[in-house]
Amino acid sequence: MMINLPHPVLDALQDSAWYLAYTKPKSEEIGRDNLLKQGFEAWLPKIKAVKPRRRKAEDALFTQEAMFPRYLFFRPAHPQQSISVVRSTLGITSLVRFGHEFAQLPHDKLKQIAQWIEQQQERSAAELMGLQPGTAVKVVAGPLAGLDALVRMTAQDRVIVLLQLLGKDHEVAIPYQSLACA
Numbered sequence: 001m002m003i004n005l006p007h008p009v010l011d012a013l014q015d016s017a018w019y020l021a022y023t024k025p026k027s028e029e030i031g032r033d034n035l036l037k038q039g040f041e042a043w044l045p046k047i048k049a050v051k052p053r054r055r056k057a058e059d060a061l062f063t064q065e066a067m068f069p070r071y072l073f074f075r076p077a078h079p080q081q082s083i084s085v086v087r088s089t090l091g092i093t094s095l096v097r098f099g100h101e102f103a104q105l106p107h108d109k110l111k112q113i114a115q116w117i118e119q120q121q122e123r124s125a126a127e128l129m130g131l132q133p134g135t136a137v138k139v140v141a142g143p144l145a146g147l148d149a150l151v152r153m154t155a156q157d158r159v160i161v162l163l164q165l166l167g168k169d170h171e172v173a174i175p176y177q178s179l180a181c182a
Contacts, residue, residue, distance in 0.1 A: 008043040009073075009107070009114040017104040018043070018073040020096040021086055028066050035074050042074040043110070045117055050125050050176050061125055061176065067117065071096070073110060078159030083154060125176045127156035136182040137161060139174060149174075149180060 023031040028044050035042040044068040076083060083102070086095055096103040126132065135151040137159075149161035149172075158173040 001157055009110050015107040016075055017106050018075045018110050019083060020095055020103045021074055021092045022094050023070050023092050027091040028072050031089060032072050032176055034090045039077050040074045044072045045113060047117060048121050048148050051127050058110060101137060131159060137179045138182045139178055140180045141178040
């Protein structure tokens with residue numbers, strides 16, 4: 001049973017500005033979780049990406065990556081909550097500032113980012129990689145690595161490409177992770 005939690009930006013009840021925290025490397029989720037434990041509202045925007053290479057055929061094709069590595073958005077849950085404790089929050093290095101002013105992003109701008117991410121989550125592997133019929137690609141993994149090809153069509157988990165082998169064109173099905181745009 002999947003539980004739908006409210007989106008921290010799209011389902012927000014207030015529209016005050018969001019602050020920006022700079023996290024330790026690969027610690028965005030730790031920082032977000034600790035801010036939430038302290039009563040702040042926090043959001044770590046993640047985008048859908050195609051995994052570079054799968055070890056096993058049953059491994060997932062997609063992964064979720066931080067849209068802004070080492071950054072996350074937060075704001076106080078109520079006007080009396082001080083943001084000074086954020087600097088010493090586990091996973092967070094500092095607050096982003098411009099001179100003496102803390103960096104802030106208006107709620108409506110963050111909402112636009114959240115809406116774009118929602119649309120991006122629906123995209124296929126071919127769309128995420130920019131693969132469409134006629135696109136020139138290079139095979140980067142597998143027994144055909146190093147060969148240039150042309151995308152003929154895309155499918156659920158493979159791309160049909162035209163390869164020139166031994167003077168003839170051949171259609172070959174290749175996993176997305178084995179291709180790169182030329």
